[in-house]
Amino acid sequence: MLRREVPVAVAFISGAVVLIAYFLPDRAINQFSQDILLWRAIVAAFALGLGAVNLINITTRRLRVQRGGRVPNVLLLVCLIGYSLLGVFLGSQHTMYRYIYNNIYTAASSTVFSLNAFFIASAAYRSFRVKNIQAIIFFVSGFLVLIGQVGIGAAIWSGFPRVAQWIMAVPNTAVMRAIVIGAALGTISTSIRVLIGAERASFGAE
Amino acid sequence: MSTWHERLGNLDRRLIYVFLIVGLLVPLIRPIGLPLVIDPMVRAAYGAIDALPDGSLVVFACNVNPGTEAENWPSAVAMGSHLIAKKCKIIVLTLYADGWMYADRFIREVATPLGYKYGQDIALLEFKAGVQNILAAFAKDPVGAFSKDYKGAALSSLPVMQSLKTIKDVKMYYDIVQLESAKAAVAMIEPTGVPVIAAATAVFAPELAPYAASGQIKGFVVGLAGSAAYESLINKPGRATAGMDAQSIGHLVIGVCVILGNIAYGASRRSGKGGAGDVH
Amino acid sequence: MSTDLGVWLGAFMTISLYSVLFKENQFFEAAQSVFVGLAAAHTLVLGYQSIVQSAWQPLVAKGQLALLVPIILGLLLYTRFTKTHGWLSRVPMAFLVGSAAGVSVKAVLTADLQKQIVSSMTLKWSNPNDFVFLLFLLSTLSYFLFLRAKGAPGAVQAGVSVIGTWAMMTAFGAALGFTVMGRLSLLIGRLQFLFGSWIPLIK
Numbered sequence: 001m002l003r004r005e006v007p008v009a010v011a012f013i014s015g016a017v018v019l020i021a022y023f024l025p026d027r028a029i030n031q032f033s034q035d036i037l038l039w040r041a042i043v044a045a046f047a048l049g050l051g052a053v054n055l056i057n058i059t060t061r062r063l064r065v066q067r068g069g070r071v072p073n074v075l076l077l078v079c080l081i082g083y084s085l086l087g088v089f090l091g092s093q094h095t096m097y098r099y100i101y102n103n104i105y106t107a108a109s110s111t112v113f114s115l116n117a118f119f120i121a122s123a124a125y126r127s128f129r130v131k132n133i134q135a136i137i138f139f140v141s142g143f144l145v146l147i148g149q150v151g152i153g154a155a156i157w158s159g160f161p162r163v164a165q166w167i168m169a170v171p172n173t174a175v176m177r178a179i180v181i182g183a184a185l186g187t188i189s190t191s192i193r194v195l196i197g198a199e200r201a202s203f204g205a206e
Numbered sequence: 207m208s209t210w211h212e213r214l215g216n217l218d219r220r221l222i223y224v225f226l227i228v229g230l231l232v233p234l235i236r237p238i239g240l241p242l243v244i245d246p247m248v249r250a251a252y253g254a255i256d257a258l259p260d261g262s263l264v265v266f267a268c269n270v271n272p273g274t275e276a277e278n279w280p281s282a283v284a285m286g287s288h289l290i291a292k293k294c295k296i297i298v299l300t301l302y303a304d305g306w307m308y309a310d311r312f313i314r315e316v317a318t319p320l321g322y323k324y325g326q327d328i329a330l331l332e333f334k335a336g337v338q339n340i341l342a343a344f345a346k347d348p349v350g351a352f353s354k355d356y357k358g359a360a361l362s363s364l365p366v367m368q369s370l371k372t373i374k375d376v377k378m379y380y381d382i383v384q385l386e387s388a389k390a391a392v393a394m395i396e397p398t399g400v401p402v403i404a405a406a407t408a409v410f411a412p413e414l415a416p417y418a419a420s421g422q423i424k425g426f427v428v429g430l431a432g433s434a435a436y437e438s439l440i441n442k443p444g445r446a447t448a449g450m451d452a453q454s455i456g457h458l459v460i461g462v463c464v465i466l467g468n469i470a471y472g473a474s475r476r477s478g479k480g481g482a483g484d485v486h
Numbered sequence: 487m488s489t490d491l492g493v494w495l496g497a498f499m500t501i502s503l504y505s506v507l508f509k510e511n512q513f514f515e516a517a518q519s520v521f522v523g524l525a526a527a528h529t530l531v532l533g534y535q536s537i538v539q540s541a542w543q544p545l546v547a548k549g550q551l552a553l554l555v556p557i558i559l560g561l562l563l564y565t566r567f568t569k570t571h572g573w574l575s576r577v578p579m580a581f582l583v584g585s586a587a588g589v590s591v592k593a594v595l596t597a598d599l600q601k602q603i604v605s606s607m608t609l610k611w612s613n614p615n616d617f618v619f620l621l622f623l624l625s626t627l628s629y630f631l632f633l634r635a636k637g638a639p640g641a642v643q644a645g646v647s648v649i650g651t652w653a654m655m656t657a658f659g660a661a662l663g664f665t666v667m668g669r670l671s672l673l674i675g676r677l678q679f680l681f682g683s684w685i686p687l688i689k
Contacts, residue, residue, distance in 0.1 A: 007576040011584030018342075018588030034350065037336075037343040039556035040585045042541045043578050044335035046560025048303065048533030052526040053567065071512075072519040079523025087531030093310065093357070097531075099492060101307055105528065107496035107679070108521035109272030109304075111503040114672035117456075118507055120665070121226045122219045124463040129471055134655045141659025142666075143461060149431050149667060151240025152454035161243045166615075167660050168415055174619045175657035177416040177602050178626035184598035185631075191587035223507050230670070230677055234688050276675025277668065303532040332539050333532055338589045354539055393593030408668035412661040420605035422597065429664070430671040448688070449674040456670040 008197035014040075015195040052080060141167055209477065215470035222463065229459040233451035240454050242447070244435040247418055251403045251425025252439045254378065255288050262377035263369050264294045265400075268312055269387050271304035274407040278382050279308070280433035280446035281405040283316055285380060288440050290320045295366050297376075299331040299352070301340060301387050306333045310356065325364045330356040337386045341394040345373050373398045385410050392422045405432070488684050497684040500676055625650035 014036050021033030059073050066073070087097055130136055147153035148164020193199035258264070266286065270278045289296060298313065300306045309330050317328050331352045334340050343351040348370055353361060361367045369375055379395045381387060383406045396402045401424045406414055408429030417423045427436050430453055433446035488494065502517035537560070545553045559578040566575035606623060609616035629650035682688040 003573045003576070007580035010577055011580040011587070013584070014581050015584035015586075015588035018585055019591055022592045030346070034343055034346060035552065036585050037339040037346075037589070038334075038351065038540070039553075039559070040339045040582060041334040041336045041343075042537060042553070042556035043560045043563070043582055044339075045533040045536035045540070046563050046578075047582070048335055048536075049530045050563060050566075052530040053564065055522070055526050057567065069515075072515045075516055076519040076523040079520050080527045083524050083527035084530050087527065088534055092306070092528075092531055092535060098307070098310075100524065101528065102311075103492035103495045104499055104520065105524040106272045106275065107499040108503060108517060109525065110275055110672060110679075111500045111676055112518075112521060113273035114276075114669070114676045115503070115507070117669040117673035118223050118226060120669050121222050121460060121463055124460050124666075125217065125222050125467040126215075126219070128464050128467060130468050134651060137652055137655040138659040138662070139464065141656040142662040143464075143659075145660045145663030146457045146461065146666060149243060149429075149663070150454040150457055151242060151450055152458060154241045154243050164663075165245065167656065168412070169419065170615055170619050171622055171653055171656040172412050172660040173415045173419045174622035175626045175653050176412055177419070177606065178623050178630060180413075180416050180598050181602055181627065182630040184594040184602075187590055187594045187598075191591045194583055194587040220508055226673075227677070230674055231681065234674070234677060234681065273672070276678075277671045303529050306532060333536050334540060335533065335536055338593060339585060342589050342593075353544070358539060389597065390593070393597035397596055408664040408671065411664045412657065416602055417597075420601050422601055429667055430674065431667070445678065449671070449678060452674045452677070453667070453670060456674070457666070460666050460670075 012195055012197060015191070019195070052084065055080065141171070209474075211470045211473035211477065214466065215474060226456070226459055229455050230452045233455050234449070237448070238451045238454075240451050242434055242438050242450060243431065244438065245426075245428065245432060247426035247428070248432050248435040248439070249425075251285070251405075251427050252288070252436060254401060254403050254425045255285065255292065255380075258289075258292055258294060258377055260293045262292070262294050263375055264289055264296050264378045264380060265376050266296050266298045266312075267305075267379065267381040267383075267387060267391065268298055268300050268309035269302050269305040269382050269384050270308035271302060271384075274382075274384075275308070276449075277407045277429045277433065278405055280430070280444055281427045281436055282308070282312055282382055283444060284433060284436045284440055284442065284446070285403075285405060285427065286312060286316050287320065287442065288436075289380070290317060290322060291440075294377075295369060296322075296328045297331065297366065297370065298328065299344075300333060301337045301390075302384060303333065303335075305382075306356070325355075325359075325366060327366060329361070329364050329366045331361070332356055332358075337384075338390040338394065341387075341390045345394045345398050348373055348376070373400060376400045378403065381405070383407075383410060383414070385413060388414055388417070388423075392417050396422050403427075488686070490683075493683050497680060500680060621649060622653035622656075626653050629654070 017029060018033050018036055021030045024030075056077065059077055063070060063073050083097075083100065086094070086100075090097060092098075128139065130139055144160065145164045145167055147156070148160040148162075148167075153160035153164070190199060266289070268282060270282060286296075296317070298309045300309045313322075313324060313328060313330060318324070322328050332354045333356065334352070340351065349361075355361060355364060373395070377400070379391060379400050379402045381391045381402060381404045383391070383404050388404055388406065388410065391402050391404070402422065403425040404414065404423050405427040406429070408431075411426075411428040414423065414426065418426045427433060430446050430449055434443075434450045437444050437447050499517050499520070502513040503521075505511055506514040537557075541553045541557050544550045545557070559581055562574045563578045564575070565571045606620070609620055611617055611620060625646050628646050678688060
């Protein structure tokens with residue numbers, strides 16, 4: 001029973017105090033709410049290390065089981081453990097830490113994200129098919145926004161930027177507002193379900 | 207023997223990649239000089255900063271990460287330079303681990319060369335994990351939410367922090383957004399009466415448009431195009447402006463890819479052999 | 487060509503990762519491993535620093551014993567890696583989820599519901615742009631929330647559904663345009679680095 005009810009109670013107390021503090025001017029509740037928000041930052045900081053620990057677990061298991069392809073896994077562990085020790089003992093403002101971050105990590109991360117540009121070009125060629133009226137609206141809208149945001153659109157016709165701005169200001173904003181409102185209703189219902197203990201899957205309870 | 211539309215529809219994707227790289231690289235090496243489009247929301251962001259009284263206290267949420275650096279770093283430089291030209295006192299915070307390194311870079315590469323002294327004119331708060339909860343705590347009690355700067359010094363020892371007692375002392379909240387940080391700023395900071403302006407990567411622009419339309423975000427700089435527009439408004443063309451010709455040609459390349467792919471598809475369907483290049 | 491070692495390291499990482507576009511190879515796998523390792527390490531280091539500054543130092547130097555609560559909760563997160571005591575990690579997870587739920591309710595109530603609805607109510611049906619806006623807003627809401635007007639004829643329902651679909655296609659097309667724009671910008675940034683900083687062809 002402890003395994004089921006304690007997490008639910010913790011979720012309720014932490015959420016209810018934060019929520020009530022918004023509506024009640026009581027000093028003690030507001031202080032407790034502020035403490036909870038700052039404690040959350042500390043617990044979240046612990047959670048930041050979970051990914052690294054899990055990665056070490058998975059990689060060491062892979063090294064034990066796998067026969068070939070060990071070099072990437074060893075490299076991953078060396079970088080993970082080495083860079084962590086560098087940051088922990090010398091600090092993230094140390095020249096060496098910054099050097100590795102600015103020259104190696106930033107380049108790698110930017111490159112990984114920029115790979116999407118190639119995949120979009122390939123998808124544009126091979127997968128974007130105009131098969132029906134909805135697809136036509138989709139692509140015309142996308143094309144007008146693409147062209148209207150950049151100089152070549154303005155150079156071809158001065159109206160393209162205005163059309164793109166209209167699409168953003170009217171149809172796009174209307175639809176996105178509807179989605180925001182719908183999502184807000186969903187968020188409120190899910191949050192209330194979490195607070196009353198009806199939604200336990202989000203923290204791993206049965 | 208394969209027909210022209212089958213060959214066209216099944217073009218090697220590596221050729222498409224080369225076509226894209228060449229299309230982007232040529233205008234980077236030999237700029238064309240296409241005009242810049244200045245969006246009304248970029249003008250609004252510029253106007254909001256320009257209207258600040260000199261010496262105003264501004265909070266700059268530097269949430270750049272390597273995946274958004276190409277779009278957001280130029281706007282951080284341009285809008286940050288504008289704030290510095292207005293002699294604003296800047297409190298930098300970051301809600302993400304990667305943003306912390308860019309915030310540090312902003313202080314060293316942008317603020318310091320423009321004459322700003324750390325502690326006197328600008329400060330970077332310690333990193334705390336969490337987005338909504340941190341901004342909620344900051345909006346309620348900015349002095350209590352953070353006690354140290356990123357070097358571990360007590361905030362009370364920094365002159366720039368002396369003018370911050372409550373959230374109402376902040377005259378503007380400038381956020382280089384991730385989607386979650388933008389929604390948190392709109393939910394936590396904006397209701398306190400502090401105007402919020404944002405710089406976002408283009409991917410988030412449609413989702414943040416409703417907040418701009420309702421006035422919850424007062425000005426909005428989107429992607430590389432927005433950064434280039436802002437650079438032109440402050441008369442300091444930089445990396446974003448240099449990339450805009452390539453952006454234009456890149457958009458044309460994507461458009462040509464869609465058109466060519468559909469020509470091959472349409473021709474294949476008409477010839478009765480099914481759609482060329484159909485992905486199954 | 488640049489003589490800066492840092493630029494060469496960045497260029498090497500960039501080209502190694504781009505090489506996967508042509509063929510899977512060992513350079514790509516090595517670069518990918520380095521990236522993943524550094525990313526995880528950086529997050530861990532920032533987390534550690536935050537814990538030391540926000541929790542450990544105030545606890546030890548100022549005797550703020552209340553900070554033992556989040557420290558213990560944070561340490562309990564790591565029990566998930568054990569077999570017998572893994573259930574204890576649900577307690578800090580519940581704390582994180584519960585407090586987030588509390589913050590979210592107030593956040594979406596004002597920012598996402600109240601202000602968005604009030605902003606829509608100030609629009610005028612007589613203004614053509616506002617008319618289109620309200621039509622698209624209501625038809626999309628109807629589509630997402632499965633709203634059905636009681637007693638409305640089927641043709642009206644179908645019409646609202648069609649308008650909602652067209653509105654969404656327009657918006658998603660715009661989203662596609664911005665996504666393409668954003669991704670191309672990242673590639674432009676990398677090309678500016680390779681051919682501006684590394685091999686200076688771009689002036």
